[in-house]
Amino acid sequence: MTLLAAEGGIDTRVQIVAIVVTLLLFGLVLELVRRRRLVERYALLWMSAALALLVLAIWRDLLSIGSDFLGIAVPANALFLVAFGVIFVLLLHFSVATSRLGDESKILAQEVARLDEQLRRLRAQLNGSQPEGEPTASSARTSDQ
Amino acid sequence: MSTASADQLHKLAIVPAYNEQGMVARVVRDIRRSAPDFDVVVVDDGSIDRTVAEAEAAGATVLRHPFNLGIGGAMQTGFKFALANGYDVAVQVDGDGQHKTEYLDELLAALHTEGHADMVCGSRFLEDPGYKVPLGRRLGNLIFSVVLTLIVRRRITDPTSGFRMTNRRGIELFAHDYPHDYPEVEAILMLHAHRLRLHEVPVRMNARGFGRSSIDYPRSAYYMAKVLLAIFVGLFRRRPVPIDDPPDHPGGQAVAPGTGLSGASADPAPEGGGS
Numbered sequence: 001m002t003l004l005a006a007e008g009g010i011d012t013r014v015q016i017v018a019i020v021v022t023l024l025l026f027g028l029v030l031e032l033v034r035r036r037r038l039v040e041r042y043a044l045l046w047m048s049a050a051l052a053l054l055v056l057a058i059w060r061d062l063l064s065i066g067s068d069f070l071g072i073a074v075p076a077n078a079l080f081l082v083a084f085g086v087i088f089v090l091l092l093h094f095s096v097a098t099s100r101l102g103d104e105s106k107i108l109a110q111e112v113a114r115l116d117e118q119l120r121r122l123r124a125q126l127n128g129s130q131p132e133g134e135p136t137a138s139s140a141r142t143s144d145q
Numbered sequence: 146m147s148t149a150s151a152d153q154l155h156k157l158a159i160v161p162a163y164n165e166q167g168m169v170a171r172v173v174r175d176i177r178r179s180a181p182d183f184d185v186v187v188v189d190d191g192s193i194d195r196t197v198a199e200a201e202a203a204g205a206t207v208l209r210h211p212f213n214l215g216i217g218g219a220m221q222t223g224f225k226f227a228l229a230n231g232y233d234v235a236v237q238v239d240g241d242g243q244h245k246t247e248y249l250d251e252l253l254a255a256l257h258t259e260g261h262a263d264m265v266c267g268s269r270f271l272e273d274p275g276y277k278v279p280l281g282r283r284l285g286n287l288i289f290s291v292v293l294t295l296i297v298r299r300r301i302t303d304p305t306s307g308f309r310m311t312n313r314r315g316i317e318l319f320a321h322d323y324p325h326d327y328p329e330v331e332a333i334l335m336l337h338a339h340r341l342r343l344h345e346v347p348v349r350m351n352a353r354g355f356g357r358s359s360i361d362y363p364r365s366a367y368y369m370a371k372v373l374l375a376i377f378v379g380l381f382r383r384r385p386v387p388i389d390d391p392p393d394h395p396g397g398q399a400v401a402p403g404t405g406l407s408g409a410s411a412d413p414a415p416e417g418g419g420s
Contacts, residue, residue, distance in 0.1 A: 106214055106325075110222045113188070113208040114229070121206075 018057035025050045049086065154233040156253070158183040159223030160205065161216055162240030166194040169240045173203035176238060180249040186226055187240065190219040196240075216307075221323035228320040236310035244308040245275075248348045252310040255346045263341035264315045266333075267308035267348035275349025281362070285369055289330050292376060297337045302345055304330045314341055330372045334379050 029046045032038035038046075056063055056079070067078035158176045162169045169187060176185050187200035191213035200207050208222055220237060227235040236252060238244045248267055255265040269278065270286070278286075282305075289304040307329055311319070318339055324331035336343055 106218050109210045109212060109214055110218065110225060112211050113222055114226065117206060117208050117226075 015057055015060065019054065022050050022054040022057060026054070045090070155231060156180075156183045156234040156236070157223075157227045157230075157232040158185045158236050158238050158249070159220060159227070160185060160187045160200075160238050160240045161190060161219035161223065162187050162192065162196050162200065163190040163213060163216075163219070164192045164194045164196060165240040166192075166196050166199055168242050169196050170199040170203040172238060172240055172242050172246075173200055173205045175242075175246040176249070177204060179246040180253075183236070183249065184232075186223055188219040188222045188226075190214055190216075215326045217323050217325045217328035220328065221319060224316050224320040224323065227316045232316065233313050234310060235316050237307050239307055243350050243352075245349060245351060248308070248346075249310075251346055251348075252308075255344055256310055256312060261342065262344035264309055264311040264336055264343050266303065266343060266345045267306055267350075268303035268345040269306060269348065269350055270302040271345060271347035273349060276352040281365060285365060288369070289372065292373070293330065293333055296376070296380070297333065297343075299343070300345075301333060301343070304333055306348075306350075308348060308350065314339075324375065327368050327372055331375050331379070334376060338379070338382075 026047060029038065029043050029050065033040060033043045063075040063079060066082075067073075067075040070078055070081070072078045072081070158180070160169065160172055160176070162172075165172075173185050173187065176183055185205040187196075187205040187207045189197045189200065189207055189209045191210045197207050197209060208226060210219065210222065214222075223237070224235060234253065234256065236249060238246060238249075244267070252265045252267060256262055269275070270290075286303065286305050290301055293301045293304050305327075309329075309332075315336065318335060318341065319332065322335070324335075333343060
């Protein structure tokens with residue numbers, strides 16, 4: 001609320017809250033890495049985001065300087081703009097990552113299917129019994145080991 | 146019907162099936178009855194019913210996905226199996242019983258006689274489809290048909306038909322890369338980009354076994370958008386997959402699996418596939 005009227009600079013109380021929140025964010029990311037819930041690659045990403053917020057919270061004038069530079073009247077809007085841009089890129093990155101993961105899990109599933117069939121066939125051969133109708137594809141298969 | 150040389154070929158029928166108990170066994174038996182020289186592999190796409198047991202009991206080899214991948218993933222599993230086991234011909238016969246197996250001979254004959262086609266596609270719209278095709282389905286098909294005919298410069302009447310038979314070159318191509326969901330239209334573009342030839346023969350089909358189409362109304366919008374996007378993007382891609390020039394590849398592994406994405410733009414293909 002104070003943020004909206006903060007053209008002259010941010011109220012000290014808000015500043016303290018902002019610093020505490022970003023520090024908490026920082027700690028949360030570190031804790032997630034410690035518990036191996038988050039790989040370092042993404043941890044670095046989020047930590048640099050938290051760091052940027054921290055710098056902005058401590059160095060009051062940076063936001064005004066930045067918004068002046070971008071030609072934006074209200075500093076808060078500059079913050080929103082940058083944050084939006086960062087979040088957009090991040091989400092796009094995650095979409096790319098999930099696409100790749102989907103591709104990889106597809107390949108794995110296909111490999112599992114192949115190996116599973118091979119295993120059952122070899123096992124059936126080993127047992128010497130033909131539990132299911134054997135005459136289909138088995139005769140043509142020569143290339144697998 | 147089939148030529149003498151066709152008899153020596155190793156032929157595979159790929160039956161993608163997802164929860165098709167009560168139907169898949171009939172499809173397998175139909176194939177074995179009307180085309181006894183085809184081996185049958187059922188690709189179970191993570192079914193939770195008795196699909197696997199029934200397919201095995203009917204005498205098919207079964208490849209089981211640990212979870213559902215969709216029709217594209219299932220077909221690619223079948224093509225990988227065909228490639229690894231040295232099959233010369235592979236045909237898709239849907240596990241829901243839509244495809245009539247008595248046409249397998251005609252597809253096979255066309256694969257060898259029709260100007261050396263690399264893929265033969267059973268088309269419902271060259272003659273009587275054999276069942277009442279829903280209007281929405283017809284309309285979507287018409288749009289794809291027009292777009293594809295323009296791109297491929299060859300009349301494609303039934304781009305969404307899954308009843309297709311392909312030779313070794315098609316098997317190699319599709320084992321290395323096959324579209325994810327709703328793959329039929331894109332597969333035609335892939336063939337075109339790799340200069341493989343497509344031929345259509347008229348077939349009739351059954352209405353689906355349980356009246357349960359894989360494409361209902363909410364999804365058809367996504368279907369149209371997805372495939373049109375894929376077509377559009379495909380035009381700006383030199384080749385959908387990196388693979389050696391079909392004319393001179395020795396028939397082995399054309400490309401290592403996994404290079405599919407990274408090598409796509411670096412492939413120095415002789416001018417674009419979309420032309």
